[in-house]
Amino acid sequence: MQVAGIVLFVLFIIISLSIGYKPGLEIYTNFISLLTKMIKILPCAFILIGLFEVWIKKQTVQNNFSGIRGYFFAILLSSSTMGGLYVAFPVAYSLCKKGVKMEFVFTYLFASAVFRIPMTIYEASFLGLKFTSIRLLATLPLIILASIFMGKYLDKNPHFGIQISRENRQ
Amino acid sequence: MQYFYLVTIVLLLISLIKDRHKTVAALKTAYRHFIKICRPFLFMIMLISVSLYFVPDSLLTEYLGKKNMLVGFISTSLLGSVILMPGFIAYPLCGILVKKGVTYTIISVFTTTLMMVGVLSYPVESEYFGRKITIIRNLLSYLIAIVIAVITGLIYGELF
Numbered sequence: 001m002q003v004a005g006i007v008l009f010v011l012f013i014i015i016s017l018s019i020g021y022k023p024g025l026e027i028y029t030n031f032i033s034l035l036t037k038m039i040k041i042l043p044c045a046f047i048l049i050g051l052f053e054v055w056i057k058k059q060t061v062q063n064n065f066s067g068i069r070g071y072f073f074a075i076l077l078s079s080s081t082m083g084g085l086y087v088a089f090p091v092a093y094s095l096c097k098k099g100v101k102m103e104f105v106f107t108y109l110f111a112s113a114v115f116r117i118p119m120t121i122y123e124a125s126f127l128g129l130k131f132t133s134i135r136l137l138a139t140l141p142l143i144i145l146a147s148i149f150m151g152k153y154l155d156k157n158p159h160f161g162i163q164i165s166r167e168n169r170q
Numbered sequence: 171m172q173y174f175y176l177v178t179i180v181l182l183l184i185s186l187i188k189d190r191h192k193t194v195a196a197l198k199t200a201y202r203h204f205i206k207i208c209r210p211f212l213f214m215i216m217l218i219s220v221s222l223y224f225v226p227d228s229l230l231t232e233y234l235g236k237k238n239m240l241v242g243f244i245s246t247s248l249l250g251s252v253i254l255m256p257g258f259i260a261y262p263l264c265g266i267l268v269k270k271g272v273t274y275t276i277i278s279v280f281t282t283t284l285m286m287v288g289v290l291s292y293p294v295e296s297e298y299f300g301r302k303i304t305i306i307r308n309l310l311s312y313l314i315a316i317v318i319a320v321i322t323g324l325i326y327g328e329l330f
Contacts, residue, residue: 002213009216023223030219038215038262040171042204044178050200051185054192084257085288085295093298110311113286119257123281125174126265131274131322135282138321142314150306 045125049118056080056117070104071144078111088112103151110143207258214259218266231271236328239275243319246276250283251312254290257281275323282318286311 013031016024081088092109096102115136124132185193234242264277287308288295296304323329 002209005213006209006216009220027219027223030222031215034215034219034266037266038211041174041262041265042211043200044174046200046203047178047182047197049203050196050198051181051193053199054196055185084285085291089291089295089298106307109307110286110314113311114282119285122257123261126261127268127274127277131278134322134325135278135318138318139282139314142317146310146314150303150310153306154303 041125045122048121048125052117052121066101070101071107071147074104074107074147075111075115075140078108079115079117081112081116085109085113101151102154103147106147106150107143110146114139114143210256210259211262214263218263222270227270230267234267234272234276236273239273239329242273242276243279246280247283247312247315247319250280250315251287251308252289253284254288255284257285260284273323273328274326275319275328278322279315279319282315283312286315 012024013028015021016028077091078088081091088109091112092105095105095108120132120136123135182193185196232238234246260281264272264281268274268277289308292304292308295307299307320329
């Protein structure tokens with residue numbers, strides 16, 4: 001579908017250019033200006049992401065979850081996660097099964113949505129460092145509070161825990 | 171923008187001095203990412219350039235700018251919660267929207283709900299953690315997104 005769309009678009013632009021169709025010309029100018037802006041940003045963003053992925057190895061911190069350090073490690077672990085929540089769910093689940101406390105599991109889960117470093121680099125390249133730092137600094141206390149809340153909630157209602165999980169259902 | 175290039179070049183040089191092979195590997199990774207998003211990226215830019223023709227800037231600033239903040243805020247937060255859009259597409263799109271006059275508050279609530287709240291990923295999440303936890307986590311995420319957006323709005327001076 002994307003390919004068809006691209007072909008159609010190119011045809012439309014070529015025809016518009018050759019017969020001087022006004023809306024087509026305007027869309028063409030939009031397109032070119034957006035494309036050049038993006039092309040300026042993309043290489044840098046991806047080179048930074050590439051460097052990060054090569055130099056920062058996947059953290060092996062799973063045994064260090066305790067006390068304040070637990071939050072730190074949960075966030076560290078999440079920051080090197082690639083892919084969104086879909087990748088984080090199974091990892092969080094396996095942390096659960098390894099006996100990591102639920103608050104840290106949730107810290108990991110929340111953080112992997114918003115603290116992934118490659119995505120953060122990418123975000124900052126398009127929206128600016130100010131926007132990204134505000135977001136990161138504001139999120140940090142919030143997700144820790146939220147995970148403490150969820151940990152407490154699960155301690156009180158243990159039957160909501162991972163008993164209803166994949167393996168037990170099958 | 172220049173700083174961005176400067177930082178990239180400096181880091182690249184440091185990496186090159188420290189380890190040539192790793193640097194090559196990093197560049198290869200960069201290239202792989204680039205190729206992977208090329209087509210959806212091109213497609214997105216095409217869609218945006220067509221939409222921008224039909225949706226004039228004034229309309230964007232009217233509904234996603236400072237005027238009708240609340241309506242725009244609520245609708246974008248819901249939109250962000252429901253749709254699935256990879257960050258590799260969402261952030262450039264938001265970058266364009268900001269230049270068109272959409273507020274950072276709106277952008278913030280959109281990207282944060284997009285990343286943290288997953289209405290469509292509910293089936294997967296509840297497979298792992300059960301329904302109740304999934305619902306609570308998503309509600310909390312939604313609240314967090316709203317707080318973050320409000321903080322962003324306050325710092326950018328868009329709210330008052």
